[in-house]
Structures are given as structure tokens and as C-alpha cells.
Amino acid sequence: MFNDAARSDLAALFGDRLSLSMPVREAHGQSESLVTAGLPDAVVFPRTTGEVAQLAVWGGRHRVPLIGWGAGTSLEGHALAVAGGIVVDFRDMAAVLDVAAEDRLVRVQPGLTREALNTELRATGLFFPVDPGANASIGGMAATRASGTTAVRYGTMRDNVRGLEVVLADGRVIRTGTAAPKSASGYDLTALFVGSEGTLGLITELTLRLHGQPEAVMAAVAAFPTIAATVDCVIATIQSGIPMARIEFLDEATVAACNAYSGGSLPLAPQLLLEFHGHPVGVAEDVRRFQEVAGLFGAENFAWAERQEDRSRLWKLRHDAYRAILASxxxxxxxxxxxxxxxxxxxxxxxxxxxxxxxxxxxxxxxxxxxxxxxxxxxxxxxxxxxxxxxxxxxxxxxxxxxxxxxxxxxxxxxxGFGKRPYMAAEHGAGWDVMGEIKRTLDPLGVMNPGKVVP
The missing domain is CATH 3.30.70.2740 (Alpha-Beta Plaits)
Structure with a gap:
């Protein structure tokens, strides 16, 4: 428990990087959605893997929960202190450690955000494609197995994390995965921790796959007469094998909210927002094929964007959709x-x-x-x-x-998180109990983000 002795030990570890102030605790007790819990007892800001390992040992000794925190953009209460405890804010562990351009790999710390990573990579001709919309931290994206607008082409975090460094509940530091493109060596521990939401350990380093920046990019938007026609067009497009980089759907209410919030002028009809990546000739052919498919479903008001600023404006409208809907x-x-x-x-x-x-x-x-x-x-x-x-x-x-x-x-x-935990048994059956057994094996004292994911 977080008593005077525990507080004194923690202060000795972190000094002025331990915060007990109410404003800091409140800032780390909020969620993006209507999923609420109590406040953490304190917030710490580690700078090294060694400090995180010491913190894990401290948490076990005093039976105090440890909850990882990245950018605070999660939607299911993943980073909320449902049983009190210490929020571990990784803002000071946000560096790019190494770029291996020849292998298309990068090693990063968990507090680095995806936008900051891609800014660092601009001169390499490579980029990290996973785009959940919010400028989330890479560690948080791995912990929640995030995906987003580009997953249809580039995959999710599951597909783009090559390896991890993880601090376990007992303070051990392990490394999962290698720099090799594949391995048949033992259990896939990387896959186990990607999506574990901090319930099995705290991620302190990630090795990520990178992709070449496409030679040509074309974005587009198209309106459809009905939602049924829009969705049927998506199905036909995917089944036709057209290699979409993004294909996003907005219904009429979302379009109205986005127009009002962002000053857009999209027709008040169901819309598809699209993006094509590749060689200029290939992109032009993909666009032509999509127009043919979309025409079968009554698409109209096609608008194309090739310039970076025009594409950014279009995707900003999509990424602002959540805030736009709330503002409506x-x-x-x-x-x-x-x-x-x-x-x-x-x-x-x-x-x-x-x-x-x-x-x-x-x-x-x-x-x-x-x-x-x-x-x-x-x-x-x-x-x-x-x-x-x-x-x-x-x-x-x-x-x-x-x-x-x-x-x-x-x-x-x-x-x-804990927002969707009531539905886990229905999806996984006895498999959910197995998840709980894995949790109890790696974290027998239940200090790693308790109350989330597992029974």
C-alpha cells in the first residue's frame, strides 16, 4: 500500500521526478471518453530502464499498482488507476535510439510520439506508417496494439513491432525479438506483450519496422447516394484487390460535424476518403480502377489531391472527426x-x-x-x-x-482496458481464463495495471 514508508522509498528513487500534486494527479486521471476511475496516488517520470526496473521492485515490495502512461489518448481507461497506485509517465523516455536504414528498422523509447518519430525519419526516405489519428506515444500504441487509417495497407502495431525491451513485475528486464526479418525460435514474446496494455510489464524500448516513403501519393474524396452504396463500394474495392493505402468512411452526421468544425465543404452525403501510394504509373492505374468500381455504386463529387498541403488538409478533417462530433x-x-x-x-x-x-x-x-x-x-x-x-x-x-x-x-x-472487459468472456471463452493464468504467472502480486483486460 502507498503508506509513508512506500512514499519515502519512492521519493528516494525519483526525487523531484515524483509528483504528489493534485493538478498532476488529475491530469493523469482523465480519459478521452466516458470511462472514468479514481486518481493515482502519485506520478513518476523515469528516465532509464534501470529506474523502471527499480520501480517494479518497489511496487512489488509495497504492493502498489504501476500504470504506464504515454500521451493519454486511450479510449477504454487503459491508463487510469482503477485501484490507486503510481502512474509511470514516459515523457522523459522519448528518444530515437538508433536508425538502421539498411534494415528498415528503428529503435525508440516508449514516450516518443508517432509524429515526432516521422519527423526524425524524414531525411532517411523511410517512415513509420501506423496512424491511429491521435499523436499517440509509440509505447502506448504497442501496448494497445493500435492501428488506424493506414492499416489496410501497412498493417497494425502487431505487424510493425519487431522487438521489445520490457520490465517485468519482479524487476527483470527482458528483450523479445531480433533484428532478423523472421524467427522460428521459441514462443513469440513480442506478440504476447504487444496488446497486453501494461498488464504483463512496462515497455521501455521498441524496435519497429519502417517502410519506404512512396514515390507518389494521391488522396481523394467521393460522395455516395446512400450508406449501403458506400459500404458496398468498399467491399467491392477490397475484393477487387485494389491496393488502397487508406479507405475511410464518414456518414452524413459525421460529414456535417466535420464541415462545421473544420470549415470543410464536403457534400452532406456519405463519403469515402481515400489514399493511394506507389509508383506514379501504378497510382494512376489504381485511381482509374477505383473510379470504375465507385461509379457502379453511384459515386459522385470526386475530388483529388496530389499536393502535400491539400492531402494534409483532407486528412486533418478526418483526424479531427472525433472532436468535431463532440463539438456538435x-x-x-x-x-x-x-x-x-x-x-x-x-x-x-x-x-x-x-x-x-x-x-x-x-x-x-x-x-x-x-x-x-x-x-x-x-x-x-x-x-x-x-x-x-x-x-x-x-x-x-x-x-x-x-x-x-x-x-x-x-x-x-x-x-x-476496463471499458470492454465485460465482453471478453463472450469473445474468448476459456481462452480468457488462459490470459488470466499468464497474467498471474508473470505478475503474481497483481501490480501491473490491475483491473484491465484479464479476469
């Missing part, structure tokens, strides 16, 4: 859903979800990375209305159940 109902909070289904089931999932939302009376614009079957409904509620919150949570439950019925998952990219 001032004072509201959001319950954010995050289901993912097989691409063949996407049309049914979206249609049934829209019908449920319409019947509920809760505003719930829909958007998402539909190229890989992942979409979100932003359920906006009055935080003072218990009735609205209950209705929104019931809707979120219906979406989770539908995703499982259609062969999908309760979370495509946001992770579990």
Missing part, C-alpha cells in the same frame, strides 16, 4: 464503440448498427477504417443523464454482440 453537441461526453468484422459482413454490421442507433434516440455518428472492417459509432450523451448513459452502454453492448455473431471482435484497435 456541446457539453456532451462520448462512449466510443470499436467493432471489427470480416469485410463480407461489413454491410450487415453497419446497417444493423444504424438501425439500433436510430431507434435509441442517442446521437451516434458512424465513421471508421472500413477497408479492414473496423468502424466506430460515437455515442454522444449528456454526462448528467443516467438514462442516456444507460442507453448508450446498451447500444455499445449490442454492437459488441453483433460483431461476435458476425465472426468479428469487440475491439479492432482501441483495446480492452
Amino acid at each position: 453537441r456541446p457539453g456532451c461526453r462520448a462512449i466510443v464503440t470499436d467493432v471489427c468484422v470480416p469485410i463480407s459482413a461489413l454491410a450487415a454490421a453497419v446497417a444493423e448498427t444504424r438501425a439500433d442507433i436510430a431507434a435509441s434516440g442517442i446521437p451516434g455518428p458512424i465513421l471508421g477504417h472500413v477497408g479492414d472492417g473496423n468502424f466506430h459509432a460515437i455515442l454522444m450523451v449528456d454526462p448528467a443523464s443516467a438514462g442516456e448513459i444507460a442507453t448508450a452502454k446498451a447500444l455499445a453492448g449490442q454492437m459488441a454482440e453483433r460483431a461476435l455473431r458476425l465472426g468479428g471482435t469487440i475491439t479492432g484497435e482501441h483495446g480492452v
Whole structure:
């Protein structure tokens, strides 16, 4: 417990990098969505792996929870102190340690954000493609197995983390993975920790795969007469094998919110936002093929963007969509859903979800990375209305159940935290118990981010 003796020991380890102040604790007790918990007892700011290892030993000795913190952009309460404890803020471990351009690899510390990483890489001709929208920390992205707008082409964090350095609950420091492109050597511990949300250990270093910056990039936006036509176009595009770099869906309510928030002028109709990467000739052919497919579904108002500033403006509109939706109902909070289904089931999932939302009376614009079957409904509620919150949570439950019925998952990219933990048994069955056994083996005292993910 965090008593006077524990506090004194922690102060000896971290000095003025231990904060007990209420403003700092409050800043580390907030979530982007309507998932809330109490405040941490304190916040520490480590600078080295050795300090994190000492902290883990301290946590075990005093039975105090340790919760990793990156940029604080998670949506399911991953970094909230549900049982008190110490938030471990990695802001001072945010360096690029090594760039191996020949191997297309980079080693980084966990507090580095994805935008800062790509800024560092500009002169190399390489980039890190995973783009969850928010300027999240790389460590947090790995911990939640994040993906985002580019996953349809470049994959998720699962596909782009080559190796890790992790501090375990007993203070041991282990390395997973190698710089080799593949390995058949033993259990895949990298995959175990990517997506573990800090419940098995604290990530202190990451080796990431990089990709070559495309020679040509073309972005586009197209309007469709109905949501059904939009989704059917996505399915046909993916099944046709057109290599999309991004293919994002916005429904009419999302378009209206984005226009109002960002000063856009998109037609008030369902939209696809697209991007193509590759050789100039190949990109031109991909664009032509997509136009042919989209024309079969009534697409119109095509607008193309080749210049960097025009593409950035288009994608800023998409990345600001969450804030735009919140701004469309001032004072509201959001319950954010995050289901993912097989691409063949996407049309049914979206249609049934829209019908449920319409019947509920809760505003719930829909958007998402539909190229890989992942979409979100932003359920906006009055935080003072218990009735609205209950209705929104019931809707979120219906979406989770539908995703499982259609062969999908309760979370495509946001992770579990404690917000989605009630649905884990339905998705994994006895496998969820196995996850709990792994947790108890590596963290028998339960100090690593307790109350998240596992039973």
C-alpha cells in the first residue's frame, strides 16, 4: 500500500521526478471518453530502464499498482488507476535510439510520439506508417496494439513491432525479438506483450519496422447516394484487390460535424476518403480502377489531391472527426464503440448498427477504417443523464454482440482496458481464463495495471 514508508522509498528513487500534486494527479486521471476511475496516488517520470526496473521492485515490495502512461489518448481507461497506485509517465523516455536504414528498422523509447518519430525519419526516405489519428506515444500504441487509417495497407502495431525491451513485475528486464526479418525460435514474446496494455510489464524500448516513403501519393474524396452504396463500394474495392493505402468512411452526421468544425465543404452525403501510394504509373492505374468500381455504386463529387498541403488538409478533417462530433453537441461526453468484422459482413454490421442507433434516440455518428472492417459509432450523451448513459452502454453492448455473431471482435484497435472487459468472456471463452493464468504467472502480486483486460 502507498503508506509513508512506500512514499519515502519512492521519493528516494525519483526525487523531484515524483509528483504528489493534485493538478498532476488529475491530469493523469482523465480519459478521452466516458470511462472514468479514481486518481493515482502519485506520478513518476523515469528516465532509464534501470529506474523502471527499480520501480517494479518497489511496487512489488509495497504492493502498489504501476500504470504506464504515454500521451493519454486511450479510449477504454487503459491508463487510469482503477485501484490507486503510481502512474509511470514516459515523457522523459522519448528518444530515437538508433536508425538502421539498411534494415528498415528503428529503435525508440516508449514516450516518443508517432509524429515526432516521422519527423526524425524524414531525411532517411523511410517512415513509420501506423496512424491511429491521435499523436499517440509509440509505447502506448504497442501496448494497445493500435492501428488506424493506414492499416489496410501497412498493417497494425502487431505487424510493425519487431522487438521489445520490457520490465517485468519482479524487476527483470527482458528483450523479445531480433533484428532478423523472421524467427522460428521459441514462443513469440513480442506478440504476447504487444496488446497486453501494461498488464504483463512496462515497455521501455521498441524496435519497429519502417517502410519506404512512396514515390507518389494521391488522396481523394467521393460522395455516395446512400450508406449501403458506400459500404458496398468498399467491399467491392477490397475484393477487387485494389491496393488502397487508406479507405475511410464518414456518414452524413459525421460529414456535417466535420464541415462545421473544420470549415470543410464536403457534400452532406456519405463519403469515402481515400489514399493511394506507389509508383506514379501504378497510382494512376489504381485511381482509374477505383473510379470504375465507385461509379457502379453511384459515386459522385470526386475530388483529388496530389499536393502535400491539400492531402494534409483532407486528412486533418478526418483526424479531427472525433472532436468535431463532440463539438456538435456541446457539453456532451462520448462512449466510443470499436467493432471489427470480416469485410463480407461489413454491410450487415453497419446497417444493423444504424438501425439500433436510430431507434435509441442517442446521437451516434458512424465513421471508421472500413477497408479492414473496423468502424466506430460515437455515442454522444449528456454526462448528467443516467438514462442516456444507460442507453448508450446498451447500444455499445449490442454492437459488441453483433460483431461476435458476425465472426468479428469487440475491439479492432482501441483495446480492452476496463471499458470492454465485460465482453471478453463472450469473445474468448476459456481462452480468457488462459490470459488470466499468464497474467498471474508473470505478475503474481497483481501490480501491473490491475483491473484491465484479464479476469
